[in-house]
Amino acid sequence: MSNSPRTAPAGASSGPRVDQATRLALFRSQLEIRLLEKRAYDLFLQNLIKGTSHLSLGQEAVAAGFAVAMRGDDYTFCTYRGHAHTLARGAPMAGVLGELMGRKCGLMGGKGGSMHLTSVRHGAMGSYAIVGAHLPVAAGAAWSAQVRGTDQVAVCFFGDGATNIGAFHEALNFAAVWKLPVIFVCENNQYMEYTPIRSVTAVEHPAADRASAYGLERQIVDGNDADAVYAAAAAAIGRARGGEGPSLIEAMTYRYSGHSRADPAKYRPAGELEEWMKRDPIALYRARLIELGVPESALRDMEGAVQRAVDEATETAKASAPSSVDVIDRDVWADGGSSWRN
Amino acid sequence: MSNSPRTAPAGASSGPRVDQATRLALFRSQLEIRLLEKRAYDLFLQNLIKGTSHLSLGQEAVAAGFAVAMRGDDYTFCTYRGHAHTLARGAPMAGVLGELMGRKCGLMGGKGGSMHLTSVRHGAMGSYAIVGAHLPVAAGAAWSAQVRGTDQVAVCFFGDGATNIGAFHEALNFAAVWKLPVIFVCENNQYMEYTPIRSVTAVEHPAADRASAYGLERQIVDGNDADAVYAAAAAAIGRARGGEGPSLIEAMTYRYSGHSRADPAKYRPAGELEEWMKRDPIALYRARLIELGVPESALRDMEGAVQRAVDEATETAKASAPSSVDVIDRDVWADGGSSWRN
Amino acid sequence: MAELTYREAVAAGIAQEMERDERVIFLGEDIAAAGGVFKATVGLLERFGPKRVRDTPISEQAIIGAAMGAAMTGLRPIAEIMFSDFLAVCWDMVANEIAKARYMSAGQMTLPLVIRTANGAGARFGAQHSQSVENWAMSVPGLKVVAPSNPADVKGLLAAAVRDPDPVIFFEHKGLYASKGQVPDGEHVDRLGTAKVLREGADVTVLALAAMVPRALEAAERLQREEGISATVVDLRSLVPLDTTTILAETVKTGRLYTVEENPRLCGWGAEIASIAAEECFYDLDGPIVRITTPHVPLPAADALEDATIPSVERIVETIRRTAG
Amino acid sequence: MAELTYREAVAAGIAQEMERDERVIFLGEDIAAAGGVFKATVGLLERFGPKRVRDTPISEQAIIGAAMGAAMTGLRPIAEIMFSDFLAVCWDMVANEIAKARYMSAGQMTLPLVIRTANGAGARFGAQHSQSVENWAMSVPGLKVVAPSNPADVKGLLAAAVRDPDPVIFFEHKGLYASKGQVPDGEHVDRLGTAKVLREGADVTVLALAAMVPRALEAAERLQREEGISATVVDLRSLVPLDTTTILAETVKTGRLYTVEENPRLCGWGAEIASIAAEECFYDLDGPIVRITTPHVPLPAADALEDATIPSVERIVETIRRTAG
């Protein structure tokens, strides 16, 4: 499998023209993810973040491209690698960092942790740590929108590795048969944990090459190009809102760091990372904006503002007290408690 | 979905020429299944068979076509609708009827029941009653053959409904990636329990239209034509033995009775059953044999012999004592017992 | 009061709730057009239409996942898993996703959903279609677990389960579907987490669930008649929440506790309750706590074998007679 | 004797058996080229080659199903399920297929296979990667269940599991992988179904498993020192078969039984053992049986929360001090 995407972004040309405000939103969203995750990485090294953590460095364009194309009341479902998607929907940075650090200010007060970021009020309907489990759940949220007669859509992100698990198959067929307004987005970053996806998959494109098994169109998009992602997202979302059913989109991308905190990623062939970094989504996008006439100073201002926001969020999270042990027996049940007996 | 198969049997022309002895074996195998299952049906009515039971009346050509193409040391995996496949591999009729009747002479002494017929010495490696579960198991048996360096193959039968469950997807990909000598055979009889497969499936051919998702060839065969099945089976088995990996074959067929004993099959459109009965696999095959010059008397002799065998098996099973309660705590463990403590 | 079968009570309970609350939707295999393989959902499609009553593919993970997604976005789904044994194919959805979502999200999500499923033995279906797996659900924090023994409880507890804001696993016993009983007319809603004392006795306290309830009652009658042993019989009805108040009070009264369980022996609800009693009312016990269970074996299929495996009235009587002295 | 870590003992146990018996094969996610995500299988691919040590797709049903198919046709597979929580995605394969195949076939099939899996909390992984689910396996007839607490037992019991003709679920505790201990040189094979008395005391008997064993031992030392309470500590090691001989003998000696369990409260192994004791040695008990468990909640992720949820040395000491009097 070569390092650069081989297929032109589906719908990129036919998609909606991307206007300037949207472009700036796409850039800003990617920046927020990048700078926050870099900070998260530093906080690991300082041992302020415990447990595991899965970064999306290098994959930011996928999260940004979709989130910007979504409406406030749409639903996002993502994996343990979900900081990016949660942030992109507007969840507060301090809430994300706080959760990673096990602080009271965390989105879930430390109860969920890095792998389960959730911010329902931002439409971030949970991060799921069992591979593939959230695909049926996203289908269910889409079904709910269909039944309730809203035109909300659900967008469900998952990795290349998730395409080989049973829940993927069940969700895709189910969504297709019921014509549910759900978009399944495979972030193909070429690897599962340490194992290359191509070594364990019967087809070259683990998602796209299976679209036809569900009567869906084969769609591959350049996951390092936020405009291409945005265009594909907007088109799929439009179809879903219009009652035309689900889409399956494979976004080709790459993660810069190891699978998780524990992984130095030694299994990657020499030079592979460097090749991909040449196509860094944020650097590419910055260059494109400048080419399109956005003054560099405006971008620098934005970069500064985002960096300050990350710094502030870091301070807020650091200042927040550790998660309080009295939440341990709260919120098992809707009554707020955990009692299983009278 | 129309009632008659639309696609020419894959490999039928390119397949091996079917010789006379094979043809007679195919006919006999179908007859054995038909007559034994009719008897099973009578025994229900007499309340000699309790519990549930799933007949393959109308689908006999699939079981026969494969079994005749298999070698004695190959492995069969089938579902609760497994009388046909178990018989076709040579399991004794009295063992099958006895199991259905809960007698000592049953293949498993009554412990397994109708849905779990197993006869390891005939290569019938179990009937599985959780939809889809046996596909990965069949892949495992094929893997074992590969590792042990034998050229055994595993053949795994399942219904159209099983194609929408996760285990199907996992097994197909797994087998394809490891190039396992396993043949997955979908018996598309158009219905799940009471629900038509087309109403819950995103593609028209639930198995064949998904073959490409596993890098496999799209294969549809006339499941009511034992020669066509045999040819497809022989070709797929040959490829598997030769190290060319798995096949997925969809055999179009129809079940005459309801899903199980409890089902009067009222959900079928008027005339559908009658249409299919015009293409009864056994009647068709009998006519073909006669056309090919087999004397009708020879067929009548065979029919008589099979009927006598069924009658004898019935008597044997009836004469056999009911399953003995002292087997209840046997054979949980390999030591023959069931003790979980010392 | 009207006489209904247990299976009719299922449909009646669902219908009552669908009528009342349009957020209630229902999905599962063969549940709509066919009215369910146990005919427990007959008429619902006709009455509530295909938008709210839907047949699914054989995709249990999708069924349960879809219920979860619908529940977290404002609906109140009821999902059927045809046989409780098949909970195993979607156990991740049940045990890892649904049970934990509220907790992990620190209360941001609630999942008001019901999973109905046919549990238990007696139909000679063999080891993969006859299990009693209510203890699987009981062992997972975040799931409520209900198992009614009669038509009135089916309707009332099912209604309560649908109205409950938390996920409820509702175990219907397939051996009881044909049984009949009086069901209150009009709206009938019961309370989760409440056991019922069906018979008061002085010598022993017998706890039972679902299909074991009628057997325990019959055994109690025989013990009275034949042995002069007077038994309290409690129908647990709900395992989570567990009505320990009733259970412990009834145990203390007689000082002798028995459980009658259809599940295989190890780690059943009886083990849980026995150990609660051994901790919390130890000094009120007058003798060993005895669990009468299915032995720890998969279930055999043949009628003679199945009948001899599940606790019978005979075995209950015999065990209590032998040990209650 | 050599000092090995718990994770090294895993690889050593597998290597010993693969060396001895060429029917032993090993599959799982990231187990080959990467040596396992917990680095517990480092070096096996290099030593035994890609035919016998294979990385799989993320397809737990296929992994376990393949192991089952291989076991019934003459091989002795070891399958890894990376985290025990993921047993839920292949629970049908484990609980309905593997556990029942021998019984349903009336002994025609045996399934000599081992499923290794990382169990338990302590790594701040949250509710879906930290569970102790050995009770799930214990509740299903047909599965043997092992959970070692130290490197020597890891190697010896893993070897015994591989040689055992029945399916064994082998729970490694992820919180113990880095712990060290002496492991016998040369071939080391232990016996399934044998508990070990690690400390003899006169006042109370404490049963523990896996990561709770070192905590129970430390608690026993503190109870001796600080309270003058003398505790027997038993490492169960195996839940099925269960060494009830040792358990009951040690319980009778002190008359007071405690369990220390990492699993959530309901229906754990402690409930099973407590109710066995409440039935079989009731008259030898001097006081309530007390289970010290994780509360019945999903596991929280933050370090402060996780530490306060799982039974700590402090909580064990405190509970026994308060109740043993």
Ligand SMILES: Cc1ncc(C[n+]2csc(CCOP(=O)(O)OP(=O)(O)O)c2C)c(N)n1
């Ligand atoms: C059912 C299941 N199996 C295995 C794992 C362990 N695991 C976590 S992430 C991962 C790799 C997933 O790869 P991919 O889907 O490509 O997503 P990525 O991490 O690359 O974003 C694995 C095997 C899991 N969490 N759930």
Ligand SMILES: Cc1ncc(C[n+]2csc(CCOP(=O)(O)OP(=O)(O)O)c2C)c(N)n1
């Ligand atoms: C996982 C699972 N879900 C549901 C069932 C109930 N069930 C048994 S057979 C069946 C229909 C299967 O249809 P198909 O695969 O087409 O096979 P056929 O019976 O037509 O041969 C269903 C739903 C089951 N046994 N297992």
Ligand SMILES: [Mg+2]
């Ligand atoms: Mg990946």
Ligand SMILES: [Mg+2]
């Ligand atoms: Mg069918």
